[in-house]
Amino acid sequence: MGLEQKLGDFGFVTTKLQDMVNWGRTRAMWPLGFGLACCAIEMMATQAPNYDLSRFGMELLRASPRQADLLLVSGRLSRKMAPVLRKLYDQMPDPKWVLAMGDCASCGGVFNNYAIVQGIDEIVPVDVYVAGCPPRPEALIHGIMTLHEKVKTEVFKDYA
Amino acid sequence: MANFERFNPIPILKGLYTTFHSTFFEPVVTVQYPEEKRPVSKRFRGRHHLRRYDNGLEKCIGCALCAAACPADAIFVEASENNDDVRFSPGERYASTYEINMMRCIFCGYCEDACPTQAIELGDQYELSFTERVQAIYTRDMLLDTVDELEKATPRKVEPGAFDRSIPMMENPD
Numbered sequence: 071m072g073l074e075q076k077l078g079d080f081g082f083v084t085t086k087l088q089d090m091v092n093w094g095r096t097r098a099m100w101p102l103g104f105g106l107a108c109c110a111i112e113m114m115a116t117q118a119p120n121y122d123l124s125r126f127g128m129e130l131l132r133a134s135p136r137q138a139d140l141l142l143v144s145g146r147l148s149r150k151m152a153p154v155l156r157k158l159y160d161q162m163p164d165p166k167w168v169l170a171m172g173d174c175a176s177c178g179g180v181f182n183n184y185a186i187v188q189g190i191d192e193i194v195p196v197d198v199y200v201a202g203c204p205p206r207p208e209a210l211i212h213g214i215m216t217l218h219e220k221v222k223t224e225v226f227k228d229y230a
Numbered sequence: 231m232a233n234f235e236r237f238n239p240i241p242i243l244k245g246l247y248t249t250f251h252s253t254f255f256e257p258v259v260t261v262q263y264p265e266e267k268r269p270v271s272k273r274f275r276g277r278h279h280l281r282r283y284d285n286g287l288e289k290c291i292g293c294a295l296c297a298a299a300c301p302a303d304a305i306f307v308e309a310s311e312n313n314d315d316v317r318f319s320p321g322e323r324y325a326s327t328y329e330i331n332m333m334r335c336i337f338c339g340y341c342e343d344a345c346p347t348q349a350i351e352l353g354d355q356y357e358l359s360f361t362e363r364v365q366a367i368y369t370r371d372m373l374l375d376t377v378d379e380l381e382k383a384t385p386r387k388v389e390p391g392a393f394d395r396s397i398p399m400m401e402n403p404d
Contacts, residue, residue: 119259119260120259121260121261121263122260173333177363177366178334179333180336198359198360199359199363199366201333201366202356203336206356207263208263208268209356212357212359213359216360216361
């Protein structure tokens with residue numbers, strides 16, 4: 071900010087390491103697609119050429135927790151499936167984020183009954199909730215951009 | 231390369247031609263979403279909004295039929311009495327609290343069908359993402375349509391006896 075103004079146009083910019091790290095994290099956030107129900111169809115459509123998540127550095131939407139940064143939970147989570155979700159979350163390396171896609175993953179949606187977990191935040195910490203039943207691919211991309219904005223505000227001393 | 235004599239390049243070239251053709255000669259289908267938005271269909275059901283009459287009074291009379299029709303229990307309505315000094319709607323009552331939990335809502339449109347005054351309508355906004363659960367609860371002020379002129383705002387003072395019906399008789403503006 072100050073240095074390049076004092077030195078003139080030297081062809082470089084200065085920034086905070088924290089901002090650069092956060093920027094880098096938003097540019098290549100590999101998702102783990104945890105498709106559980108109809109929202110998974112929209113998640114696949116988001117990956118497909120019409121919307122193309124690769125534009126956001128998310129080429130690999132695959133079911134591999136060890137290489138993933140972002141857990142995309144799309145669909146209703148039954149109580150039987152809940153330990154699996156927690157296990158996948160624990161297998162992901164830090165830093166990791168969770169996006170609850172759709173009403174069912176966010177809070178149970180229309181399935182207010184004993185078999186469905188009423189929101190995956192009972193199991194894992196959720197960063198962004200995307201409403202919609204199911205959300206359009208645009209809505210999912212909007213949720214991802216909301217997450218990017220959240221990641222950009224992270225500070226070093228909170229990196230655990 | 232024991233199989234070199236049987237190597238046939240034609241199928242590989244055919245496959246490469248497909249890639250080449252689709253890369254350079256087929257139109258790009260990708261929608262550049264944040265900059266360019268695909269228009270929604272006419273029957274699309276997105277975020278709700280509460281409508282007003284032409285004179286600015288609210289259409290919602292707080293009957294809570296939408297809340298009764300909601301399969302996900304996403305709507306909470308609390309009604310209060312109108313009077314001529316503080317008037318929100320032409321009916322006897324108005325919705326003093328109107329909350330929709332967008333995370334519960336499945337955008338089925340049953341509230342639209344149930345509404346006797348066509349007050350609630352599902353719009354075309356679909357960008358609903360939240361970082362906290364509490365942000366998903368849309369209150370009355372967020373759902374109500376905005377007014378252009380100041381004298382059309384609610385609540386307002388009207389002359390006594392102008393609105394004497396419990397269910398308004400006002401025709402719809404459209």
